[in-house]
Amino acid sequence: MSDPVFGLSITQMDNEPRPAIVTNMSIVGLVFTAPAADATEFPLNEPVLFYSSDDAKLAKMGKTGTGYNAVKLINQQLGQFQAAATIVGVRVTEGATPDETIVNLLGDINARTGMYALLNAGAELGITPRLICVPGYTSQLASSADANVIIAGLPTLLDRLLAVAVVDGPATDETAASAWRATIQSKRIIPVDVAAKVIDDVGDVVTVPASPAIIGIAVRRDHEFQGRPFHSWANQPVYGIVGPSRPLEFSILDGATEGQQLLSKNIGIIVRGESTDGALADGGFLYVGTDTCSEDTLWQFYNQVRGRDYIHLMFIKTLRFFLGRRNIDRGTIEDILATMKGGLRDIQATGDLLGFRVNFTRATNSPEQLRLGRFTVAFQAEEPPVLRYLGIQSARYRPALDALLDDLLTSLDA
Template sequence: MTSPTVGFTIDRESLEVAPASTAKMSVCGLAGPFATHAPYDDATFTAAFPLDTPVLINSTDAKARMIAPDGQIGRALSLINAQFADGQTAALVVLVRTATGVDDAATIAAIAGNSTTGTGIWAFKRAGAVCGVYPRLIAVPGWTRQTSLDGEGALLANPIAAALPALLASIYAFAYVWTGGVDAATSKAYRETIASGRIQPIDTGVVTTLSDGTTVANDDPTPIALGLHVRRDFEKDGRPFSSILNQPIYGIVGPSRHVDFSLLDGATEGQDLLAHQVSVIIRGESGDDFAIADGGFVFMGFENCDPEATWSQTHKVRGRDFIELTAIRTVRQYLGRFNLTTQTCKTIVDTVDDILAAAEAKGEILGRRVRFDPDLNNTSDLRSGLIWVEAKFEEAPVFRKLGLVSRPYAIALAKTIETLAAQAI
């Protein structure tokens, strides 16, 4: 429309603080070989789940029912579903079906895939474009426990666990791996092969029930951890700032092995594994004052394998991912639409601050400071359209230990004497 000679020109502009476009952090990702479930034929199944392709399903929908329920992925979906909170009915899951090799090594190689060709777990990188979401909680049930020794007898990393850190960092995801549940020594040796703040190993396997009533004596527990995160996020309006430490586990017959645990004794096997950033599943003990619970089965774990203690608590990593991803999703609408003026800079700073203010109001972070940093910004960057915003915030740590100082209180005796003396009068 041509501008009028006499009249008005109206230009609507929305250079205001934008409402937060929150990231989805509770989407699970499972990778590995899996088969069809009768009555679905192979052609229909293959069309629904092509090899090395991310496929989004609802964990209780028709596509989920196409998967053999007693297979590794089928059991994983059941374990995720078993952890749901009241009112929660399903989880979003991105599945990547991989080829079954001639042996375990070939199957593991197919799952580890290739970053260049986008096969195996690397197919998750295409999930954003293909599925509309990225999985942010990843497990490879049944295939992370296999390890080998080098010529000198030192433990070699599982190939999938070795490939995961780069993938996880690229899509802001977190993964759980299983050490095999053999014993504490094996789990600690396994943990020594990992140095990633996006991976948390679990020691204890679980006993699960198949559809014919038989049991799997030592099943992979990693889907349980994913389900617990889905539950905790659901309870907190999709915000991933809560730990799954000391969360009850459902849907299992029991742990595959007993792990000794005491709330007071750090020398017990469970406490020792926790000290090495290895999670465990503990059985509740009614009548035991030093047990973690009176009954049921409890997930005990809160730390990943990051070499830096600052980022060792898993919920902190997921919470910071949420803040950063939300900032990306929210601020991107300003790119290219406005010139870099003082008002634009202030609006962007205020937008980021609003994201952190909401987290602080909910008790997810302890404090914040957001500002246009004069030390980081310079005339050359501003001229090119680049600004730096400093966002400082501290995630609330999980409450994991109480130091109780128990002392006598002589003043109480003196007050007792005073009371008795007054009554005697």
């Protein structure tokens, strides 16, 4: 429509900084077996969206395999005002042997089968899982391999999804757990050793992988902080279990215990409260674990890894609006800088960043790059480390005796 000869023209302007758009980091990606599942509801090697509280969906999953118990254990960890965890599930065929099942769970990245089917979740379901779990099959070593093949394949998947995975160790003893841990290196893999004992639907005590419980705690903790993933899951109660698969000696006062030795190797554990004077709680069961399997100490804490993913995704979702819509000029650059600073300022205001800096420098930009429609902005930010050690210095206080003498002398003189 052309402008009127006699009248008004209104043009809506859109050349300001953008409000930050954040991502849900608590979507669970669960890769599981379920031989009795309804094939229509849970087709093989296809991502399926459901909620952990959906009893009808769970009934269609069936109670055999690894899926049913995993969903139950995730659901039991949820906190107040949480109705359910959002899950993207991928069902695979349970093999005749553990090795066959592991191959099916691993799948093929090109065919997008097994755990790699989670890569299709964004396009098919409109959501991307960020907390990945392949319960029950991440500790076994194939006869011809030095490492578990699922764990070996996870880093590629996790980097593509910007996700982390909780993986189960052998759950037998410290020696086996240490040998298993030595085969893993990734800032996106969070190990846990000991399984969990639960009561099944007929009242029997059964042992199940602990990773779904830890994933459920992660969902609960994110919810407690309005979806912000900057906080550790350590020292949190594990609900719905009657105990760990084996008792771990653990004390917050003594490093020469099995639990502390596992933690020193970045392996998370589940411990009983009220076990010793150095217990973490007066009762129940607690998850203790702060680390990933990263060799880079800058990214050893999983809350910092997930926090940086949250920031990166915020920038991706927010700054993509500028692409193609704006030309490179002073106003565009200022708006992008203001958008980034505003998003980081909001995160810092909640205590999830210690500080940040955003800058645009000539050293990283040139006229030639600007002519090509390209420019570079740098940012630095510092996510808070988790408190995992508190030193207390205990000494005698001689001035108290001086005060006592002064008080006595004063009273006697009176």
